[in-house]
Amino acid sequence: MSARALIDEALSKVLYVDLTRKTFWVKSRPELFARYLGGTGVATQLLKEELNPEVDPLSPENVVVLAVGVFTGVYPTASKVVAMFKSPLTGNLGESHAGGRAPVAMRMAGFGAIVIKGGSESPVYLSIHDGRVEFKDASALWGVRSSLTIGKVLREREPWPGLRSIMRIGRAGEMLVRYASVILETYRHFGRLGLGAVWGAKKLKAIVVGGKRDIPVADISGYRKVYKELFDEITKSPAMQKYHDLGTPVNVLPLNKIGGLPTRNLTSNVFEGAEEVSGEAFAEYSLARRVACAHCPVACIHIAVIRERYPHEKYFYTTRYIGYDYEPIYALGTMLGIKDREGLLRLIEEVDVVGLDAMSTGVALAWTTEAFKKGLISEKDTIVRPEWGDWKTYIEMVKYLVTQPNNFYKTLAMGVKKASEVYGGTEFALVFGGNEMPGYHTGPGAHIGYLIGLRHSHLDNAGYSIDQKYVGKEYPQPRKLIDELVEEEAWRQVLSSLVVCFFSRGVYKPSTVSRALEPLGLKMSEEELRKLGTEIYKEKLKLKLRLGYRLEDLKPPKRVFETPSPFGNISEDYVREALNYYKEKILNLLST
Amino acid sequence: MSTVPETKLKRLVVVDPDLCVGCMSCMFACSRRYADAGLGYTAIHVRSVGGVERGFSVIVCRACKDPSCAKVCPTKALLLRRGGGVILNPNLCIGCGNCRNACPFGAVQWNVYLNKPVICTYCGYCVDFCPYGVLALEEVDSG
Numbered sequence: 001m002s003a004r005a006l007i008d009e010a011l012s013k014v015l016y017v018d019l020t021r022k023t024f025w026v027k028s029r030p031e032l033f034a035r036y037l038g039g040t041g042v043a044t045q046l047l048k049e050e051l052n053p054e055v056d057p058l059s060p061e062n063v064v065v066l067a068v069g070v071f072t073g074v075y076p077t078a079s080k081v082v083a084m085f086k087s088p089l090t091g092n093l094g095e096s097h098a099g100g101r102a103p104v105a106m107r108m109a110g111f112g113a114i115v116i117k118g119g120s121e122s123p124v125y126l127s128i129h130d131g132r133v134e135f136k137d138a139s140a141l142w143g144v145r146s147s148l149t150i151g152k153v154l155r156e157r158e159p160w161p162g163l164r165s166i167m168r169i170g171r172a173g174e175m176l177v178r179y180a181s182v183i184l185e186t187y188r189h190f191g192r193l194g195l196g197a198v199w200g201a202k203k204l205k206a207i208v209v210g211g212k213r214d215i216p217v218a219d220i221s222g223y224r225k226v227y228k229e230l231f232d233e234i235t236k237s238p239a240m241q242k243y244h245d246l247g248t249p250v251n252v253l254p255l256n257k258i259g260g261l262p263t264r265n266l267t268s269n270v271f272e273g274a275e276e277v278s279g280e281a282f283a284e285y286s287l288a289r290r291v292a293c294a295h296c297p298v299a300c301i302h303i304a305v306i307r308e309r310y311p312h313e314k315y316f317y318t319t320r321y322i323g324y325d326y327e328p329i330y331a332l333g334t335m336l337g338i339k340d341r342e343g344l345l346r347l348i349e350e351v352d353v354v355g356l357d358a359m360s361t362g363v364a365l366a367w368t369t370e371a372f373k374k375g376l377i378s379e380k381d382t383i384v385r386p387e388w389g390d391w392k393t394y395i396e397m398v399k400y401l402v403t404q405p406n407n408f409y410k411t412l413a414m415g416v417k418k419a420s421e422v423y424g425g426t427e428f429a430l431v432f433g434g435n436e437m438p439g440y441h442t443g444p445g446a447h448i449g450y451l452i453g454l455r456h457s458h459l460d461n462a463g464y465s466i467d468q469k470y471v472g473k474e475y476p477q478p479r480k481l482i483d484e485l486v487e488e489e490a491w492r493q494v495l496s497s498l499v500v501c502f503f504s505r506g507v508y509k510p511s512t513v514s515r516a517l518e519p520l521g522l523k524m525s526e527e528e529l530r531k532l533g534t535e536i537y538k539e540k541l542k543l544k545l546r547l548g549y550r551l552e553d554l555k556p557p558k559r560v561f562e563t564p565s566p567f568g569n570i571s572e573d574y575v576r577e578a579l580n581y582y583k584e585k586i587l588n589l590l591s592t
Numbered sequence: 593m594s595t596v597p598e599t600k601l602k603r604l605v606v607v608d609p610d611l612c613v614g615c616m617s618c619m620f621a622c623s624r625r626y627a628d629a630g631l632g633y634t635a636i637h638v639r640s641v642g643g644v645e646r647g648f649s650v651i652v653c654r655a656c657k658d659p660s661c662a663k664v665c666p667t668k669a670l671l672l673r674r675g676g677g678v679i680l681n682p683n684l685c686i687g688c689g690n691c692r693n694a695c696p697f698g699a700v701q702w703n704v705y706l707n708k709p710v711i712c713t714y715c716g717y718c719v720d721f722c723p724y725g726v727l728a729l730e731e732v733d734s735g
Binding site (some may be wrong): 073074107108161162163185187214215216220224288291294295299574 | 613614615616617622623625626627628629630631632633637638639640642643644645646649704705721723724
């Protein structure tokens, strides 16, 4: 047990909310926060304590944990909040990270974590401020077509403008689409693994949280000094400049150039329309404004504008704003063969309006298009005729995913894994651990990374980045690759406990984190930090196993081996050897 | 706290709110300069004008020559500063909140711990933490 103590006692406050009984209580958990720092580390423990592993993820018995960490509201780019729950998409551990105002708002409201239990009989939203929770009726908000409207309405009704977060679900969450998202501040999301459906099942429409307070530190002059160093490094680093300039879509052209851009359900690794949907083109033709998450000077959020004339009325225009990032451009653009930029923006907009995860939705539509072309499904199932590039039809299909007018859409709303098991086409169902594929076909590292990552996310271990590091060089042996991936994932547990944005991982090196903890009264050496990362990794893995995770099920879809990567065709033997070594390594790790 | 040299009185100005990305770095800087981490002591407020896509309002004390806040202070805790703006005498302040309500810009922030207004000292610490040139210190006529 650690002897570390928190200076800011409020961080250790855990707010428990019971939606069934409409009650809340607060417990102080200093030992938990001192040991695990917050975020992923703390959320893992809270979920372990509260969640019965057997429960149906779409029942009131599922539990949602939101957690921030010791760096939140303290250092720049500590701008993420971690959500943990049982995923209705995979049936296993769900973990999703979001930015926006939520992390700072939560800490300013005086809580380090929020645990949501039970379910309401009728729709509610929570207003959390000034140390209390108000349960407010959301019956009239339920069924509203657009998640954007919910934001607009609550903005007028709730306190702490500028210092709050409005997290809400859309129609997709209400209709329990298993990859429904939670939207915050309109342009950020808990996208992956279906948190939106979990809220929908609990009849929880929204959470508004906010406040303003002071966070005491142990050594104010030391704190100011470290802060300044971090701030300067962040604002001057080339990586951060890259994300500020073009945002994450800066990756479209480089990925296309090396042949790692998944296109038309990964039947191709290059997209002929890459120029049209590149970060450069969006910035040139569509960019309206760049904004930041709270306490992040980088401002990587890019918002495009579309100006559309009403067909029936001359000189009447609608001007709308749509956030764009690399992932939606991949999933809803290249994967669907869409190069019409404005069409792509409208499709992204619709996905946000209904509140779906862009990645899972894009992969679902891509799988459907290929299955349709192969005759596994017909127009009777799809209602419309999906065709690569036809964004208007895809918008219709997104609406059907929410309304689910027939068995096909009901099944597709359960995810690509389920749909391919029912209709066939598992070999081209781009699913890893039950989660739809992220946007990188960069080599073995990416795909093995999705498989073994505990969230099945590209951000777990950045296999895509390891791949790109080796382009044009000799690729590492399977064992070395696994060692690199696991080491990276273990370290990232520290970052997602503090909680800092992974984009600033180059700045928050172990030595820097150690130095930044000191003025907060927390002394941890680099070695202790790395050990903590491994411990959290293990704890999360154990929780996954308790939830029924089976290492022997880890297998990439066949398509991955058929379409060349920047290293040529990925070898099945290589992947098999890597996965065998991974299992061995994990079993060893668990026995220590 | 450093004092502004008499010969070079300054005030904080918003150069262009459209340059603001809403990162709140200025707010954190202000709070940190005065006291701690967090936002409890910030004299600046940044909020969206109704959805971040429409941009931000950056609310700072304008150092008015004829400030509303001082006029409504029942205890004369807000003294007029040469060149504009006010200086808070915390010993006289009774925490009534009149100043906060009177400022038409909403530029008087509130410290809930001390139950007193947070008054900008025009020190310019925030300016160094705005990466986008939204804020600047401007010399004022000391008359």
